[in-house]
Amino acid sequence: xxxxxxxxxxxxxxxxxxxxxxxxxxxxxxxxxxxxxxxxxxxxxxxxxxxxxxxxxxxxxxxxxxxxxxxxxxxxxxxxxxxxxxxxxxxxxxxxxxxxxxxxxxxxxxxxxxxxxxxxxxxxxxxxxxxxxxxxxxxxxxxxxxxxxxxxxxxxxxxxxxxx
Amino acid sequence: xxxxxxxxxxxxxxxxxxxxxxxxxxxxxxxxxxxxxxxxxxxxxxxxxxxxxxxxxxxxxxxxxxxxxxxxxxxxxxxxxxxxxxxxxxxxxxxxxxxxxxxxxxxxxxxxxxxxxxxxxxxxxxxxxxxxxxxxxxxxxxxxxxxxxxxxxxxxxxxxxxxxxxxxxxxxxxxxxxxxxxxxxxxxxxxxxxxxxxxxxxxxxxxxxxxxxxxxxxxxxxxxxxxxxxxxxxxxxxxxxxxxxxxxxxxxxxxxxxxxxxxxxxxxxxxxxxxxxxxxxxxxxxxxxxxxxxxxxxxxxxxxxxxxxxxxxxxxxxxxxxxxxxxxxxxxxxxxxxxxxxxxxxxxxxxxxxxxxxxxxxxxxxxxxxxxxxxxxxxxxxxxxxxx
Numbered sequence: 001x002x003x004x005x006x007x008x009x010x011x012x013x014x015x016x017x018x019x020x021x022x023x024x025x026x027x028x029x030x031x032x033x034x035x036x037x038x039x040x041x042x043x044x045x046x047x048x049x050x051x052x053x054x055x056x057x058x059x060x061x062x063x064x065x066x067x068x069x070x071x072x073x074x075x076x077x078x079x080x081x082x083x084x085x086x087x088x089x090x091x092x093x094x095x096x097x098x099x100x101x102x103x104x105x106x107x108x109x110x111x112x113x114x115x116x117x118x119x120x121x122x123x124x125x126x127x128x129x130x131x132x133x134x135x136x137x138x139x140x141x142x143x144x145x146x147x148x149x150x151x152x153x154x155x156x157x158x159x160x161x162x163x164x
Numbered sequence: 165x166x167x168x169x170x171x172x173x174x175x176x177x178x179x180x181x182x183x184x185x186x187x188x189x190x191x192x193x194x195x196x197x198x199x200x201x202x203x204x205x206x207x208x209x210x211x212x213x214x215x216x217x218x219x220x221x222x223x224x225x226x227x228x229x230x231x232x233x234x235x236x237x238x239x240x241x242x243x244x245x246x247x248x249x250x251x252x253x254x255x256x257x258x259x260x261x262x263x264x265x266x267x268x269x270x271x272x273x274x275x276x277x278x279x280x281x282x283x284x285x286x287x288x289x290x291x292x293x294x295x296x297x298x299x300x301x302x303x304x305x306x307x308x309x310x311x312x313x314x315x316x317x318x319x320x321x322x323x324x325x326x327x328x329x330x331x332x333x334x335x336x337x338x339x340x341x342x343x344x345x346x347x348x349x350x351x352x353x354x355x356x357x358x359x360x361x362x363x364x365x366x367x368x369x370x371x372x373x374x375x376x377x378x379x380x381x382x383x384x385x386x387x388x389x390x391x392x393x394x395x396x397x398x399x400x401x402x403x404x405x406x407x408x409x410x411x412x413x414x415x416x417x418x419x420x421x422x423x424x425x426x427x428x429x430x431x432x433x434x435x436x437x438x439x440x441x442x443x444x445x446x447x448x449x450x451x452x453x454x455x456x457x458x459x460x461x462x463x464x465x466x467x468x469x470x471x472x473x474x475x476x477x478x479x480x481x482x483x484x485x486x487x488x489x490x491x492x493x494x495x496x497x498x499x500x501x502x503x504x505x506x507x508x509x510x511x512x513x514x515x516x517x518x519x520x521x522x523x524x525x526x527x528x529x530x531x532x533x534x535x536x537x538x539x540x541x542x543x544x545x546x547x548x549x550x551x552x
Contacts, residue, residue, distance in 0.1 A: 011456070026467055027460035027533075161510060162186040163201040164289045164338075 001038055005030060009038060010047070017051040054149055066095070066111055066140040067118045069126065070104040072133040081105060084131045093121045104136070115139060177293055181516035188504060195508040196539040198527045201338065203402040203483070207439070208450040211401065214442035215435040227434050229426040231259025231410070235437045238444040239410055247370070247380045249393070251412045258422045259432050259440075263368045263396035263409035264290060269421040270364050270392045270411060271298035271332075279329040281364075284315040285518030286486070288338045288366070295332065303328070306520040309477050309488065313342035317351035324359055331356060333381075334366035336373055339517045339526035340486040341462075341479020344379050353384035362417070363391045368409070369482040371400035371451055374459045376480060382413075389414050392421075399482075400451055401443040406436040458483050461529040461536055468540035469527070472547045483530045486514065490523040492550045500525055502550075507542035 001009075008028050012019055021039060025032040042048045057064050076083045081099050088094050088108060096109040108126070112118040118137070127135050143151055167175060182199075189195055206212075230236060236253035243249040251257055260266040267290065275281070277299040283291050285304045292302040303323050307313045315333055331352065335344035344352075356363050365381040382391040396409025411421060425431075462479060469476040469487045476487035489499045496513035503509050514524030529536055 008456075012460070026464050029463050159200055159202060159204065160186070161189045161195065161197040162182055162199045162512065164180065164182050164516075 001030065001034060006038065006042075009035060010042070013039070013048065054147070056151055058151075063113060064111060065113065065115055065118055066109060066143070067122075068138045068140065069108040069110060069122060070136040070138075071106040071108055071126070072135075073105050073129075074131045074133060075105075076131060084129060087129065088126070091121070091125060093118070093125075173297065177296065180289060182289060182512060185500065185510075185512060185516070188501065189510045192504065192508055192510075195504060195510050196531075196535050196542070197510040198529070198531060198536070198539055199510040199512045200528050200530055201484075202404040202530060203399065203454065204530050204532065205402040205454050207401065207403050207406070208443065208447040210446050210450075211403065211439040211443040215439040218435050218438035223434050223438060225434060227431045227437060229431050230257065230422050231432055232434075232437050232441075235259055235441050235444075238441050239412070242444045243393075243412060247378065247383065249380055249382055249388075249412070252415075255415045256418050257410060257412045258418050258425060259437060260396075260409045260411060260425065261429055261432050262398065262407040263366065263394055264294075265425070265429065266394045266396065266409045266411040266421075267291070267332075267364070267366060268294050268298070269424050270394060270413075270417070271295055271300060272424050273417055273420040274298075274330055274362055274364075275300035276329075278327055280325065280327040281329060282320055282323055282331045282361075284319070284331075284333050286313070286337075286339050286514060286521040286524070287517055288334055289516060291332055291334070291366075300329070301327070302332075304518060304520075306518075307340075307342075308520070309475075312345075312477065313337060313340040313486075314344055314348045315352060316348055317355045320352070320355050324355075324361075328359065328361060330362040330364055332364040332366070334368075336367075336369035336378070336481020338369065338482055339484050339512070339514065339521065339524075340477065341482050341484045342477070343373055343376065343481040344381075346379050349379045349381055349384050352381070353387045356390055357386040361390065363387065364394060365391055366394045368395050369399050370395065372455060372458060372483060373481045374455070374462060374479075378481075392417055397440050397443060401440075401447060402454065403436075403439070403443065406433065406439060408432055408436045408440050458529065461531075461533055464533060464536060465527060465529045465540065468537075468544065472540075472544035473551075474547065483528055485527045485529065486521075486524050487527065488524055489514075492547060494550065496522050496525055503543060503546050506549075507546045509539045509542050509546075511543075 009024055012024050021032050021036040025035045073084050075081050088097055093110050095111040098107040100107050110118050122135055122137055236257045239257055240251050240253040243251055271294050275298045279300045280303050281295045281300050283302045283304050284307045295302040305319050305323055307315055363381055370378040382388050382393050392411055392413035394411050397403040465485045466476055474487040476485055479485050496515045500511050500513040511525040511527050514521030
């Protein structure tokens with residue numbers, strides 16, 4: 001399968017991870033066994049990391065709190081920012097972690113059950129780290145679009161049922 | 165008031181063949197409709213946002229009759245970049261209210277009473293009425309599945325006479341999904357040149373070509389000076405409701421079309437023109453994404469139709485499949501009406517697109533894959549029941 005065909009399969013799975021090799025084969029015009037082999041190979045080599053559902057927890061009334069934390073750190077000789085990053089990623093509260101250009105260094109997205117829980121994490125786990133110089137915590141008030149998914153669907157557009 | 169006040173020409177015009185079927189489908193609100201000739205996608209946001217901004221700035225006035233020069237320049241740049249066609253935005257492009265107006269203007273600019281226009285069928289329902297309304301005489305030519313629904317020189321020639329003025333064709337085709345190959349385009353070009361005919365080429369589905377490149381008629385030898393390219397934003401950019409199209413062609417024809425346009429329409433909607441500029445500038449990615457999704461659906465529909473034992477020609481363009489239903493023993497109308505009543509799936513009877521469309525139905529795949537898969541399951545059940 002050439003590069004374009006592989007990308008086609010990945011685009012389909014990115015949109016709907018539950019598609020079977022038979023469905024993918026039907027959509028792309030590829031052979032079903034070839035698709036199954038390809039998906040197995042892409043899973044094995046880590047191109048497809050894993051499959052998961054995109055869930056709107058707010059539907060369940062679940063109170064998840066997110067905070068974006070700007071962190072300034074002292075880079076360590078020889079390891080730059082990687083040493084502190086390696087410690088941070090191990091905390092289950094850390095949802096995402098990015099090294100930034102600009103006025104601060106690490107952008108930490110923290111997920112917790114309450115503001116209190118996040119405040120505890122910042123005060124007790126993050127700020128005391130030796131290389132951390134300062135933190136600025138911003139709480140998320142509302143999520144509109146997450147990882148490309150718009151959380152509140154727009155109104156359905158009305159099409160006439162028969163048009164030439 | 166009764167009908168003797170009405171113009172004979174208007175009265176003689178047949179009602180849209182889709183109209184009656186529309187009423188039937190409307191009566192069944194939960195039917196899955198594969199009879200929609202417009203994208204299910206919403207216009208890319210950048211284009212919608214540009215229109216909103218233009219309203220905020222007070223862009224509520226008339227534009228130049230031909231459309232804003234800004235838009236005509238973008239159209240010229242687009243036609244050059246996508247299809248290698250060169251048009252002067254000042255003199256060779258007119259922006260219209262949908263591709264339909266462009267088609268109407270072209271007919272009215274070219275036809276004297278009694279002039280004949282060769283129209284290959286099956287085709288879009290408006291072609292013949294628009295020729296008639298312009299005073300011309302449509303001369304239908306049947307294309308068939310054995311020629312992949314492509315028009316050939318051999319099919320045209322027997323229909324040519326002293327009154328023949330033009331050929332009006334649409335590829336990629338509604339309803340068959342056929343595209344025009346280079347060889348056929350060359351043949352048509354030769355006939356047009358030899359007999360001094362104008363070609364009205366409706367290429368509104370050009371962006372929706374799968375597994376190959378669109379072949380523009382105007383790019384064929386000798387054709388630039390005798391082709392009127394008719395297109396628009398409805399299909400490629402999912403902008404049906406904006407009603408925005410255009411024609412590109414020789415200055416003398418475009419001038420005359422613009423003259424009629426300036427009296428009947430004045431100019432196309434200003435905010436739609438602003439949206440179209442943005443669509444041409446920044447929506448290539450969305451267009452490619454929509455094309456990819458249509459292509460997935462196309463393959464699914466084709467495989468399922470063939471799987472239920474209906475012969476279906478492989479569509480390479482637009483968003484329609486046109487299976488033969490002759491093997492069921494039903495007429496197009498019986499098939500469509502019974503499928504709707506018994507399985508709540510709406511398809512359009514093929515005879516709506518010309519008599520030669522009898523024995524076929526048009527299935528639009530401008531609908532989500534989930535609905536397509538469910539519709540195909542129901543249709544398969546129906547076909548096997550009819551066959552007993």
